[in-house]
Amino acid sequence: MPGTLAHPPTPARRSDPRLPWKEIPRRRSAVPNDRRAQSVTAREVAAAMSTIDRRRFLPRNQRPYARDDRHLPIGHGQTNSQPRTVADTLRLLQVPRGARVLDVGSGSGWTTALLAHLVGSSGSVVGVEIDPDLAEWGAANLATYPMSWARIEVAEPGVLGRPTMGGYDRILVSAAAQVLPQALVDQLAIGGRLVIPVQHVLVLVEQHLTGTVTSRHGTYSFVPLIGS
Secondary structure (H helix, E strand, C coil): CCEEEEECCCCCCCCCCECCCCCCCCCECCCCCCHHHHCCCHHHHHHHHHHCCHHHHCCHHHHHHCCECCCEEEECCEEECCHHHHHHHHHHHCCCCCCEEEEECCCCCHHHHHHHHHHCCCCEEEEEECCHHHHHHHHHHHCCCCCCCEEEEECCCCCCCCHHHCCEEEEEECCEECCCCHHHHCCEEEEEEEEEEECCEEEEEEEECCEEEEEEEEEEEECECCCC
């Protein structure tokens, strides 16, 4: 699903557009309750984006543009998100090793693969995609990497996420909701984080024992979240 930077949260340095990629019982997050252990640096996100080749998640006619910092069409009325937007969302999500992650709107499978790289074999990632053909293609793309702890499934009609498997440490949504979907917030574990565009503003939701804390992190352009 597409995501494009519209207005960054802070001014960014000018750079070359061709980037060099070098009701469910609430459970507690299984990731360590240590800020240093949870911290995922920009370097780790960049390493994931260098390791997971965007070209594998693009139609053949779009592969020559894989290093361009822009969203690219993948068919089915969808796009592969702008790399800078993906990097921003992953840094905000702070995905540690061993996390259980839900990827809503997995599209070509690129973000699912990036998340799988970040969590490592001790974690798990499930991507859900509403278009069956796109889900099948995304799953095939994902399978080009030996990451058995990640998979892509067709989303259930009228259901956001995978509530029967809830208690996720991290949830990433790559399409814009009109309002913050409580159905996704309810799928977070205590200590979990949800990153979602709400009316194109990137929103972080942090789940605590005492409730949720939300914050806003810049304006981006995304396709609408179906079912929100």
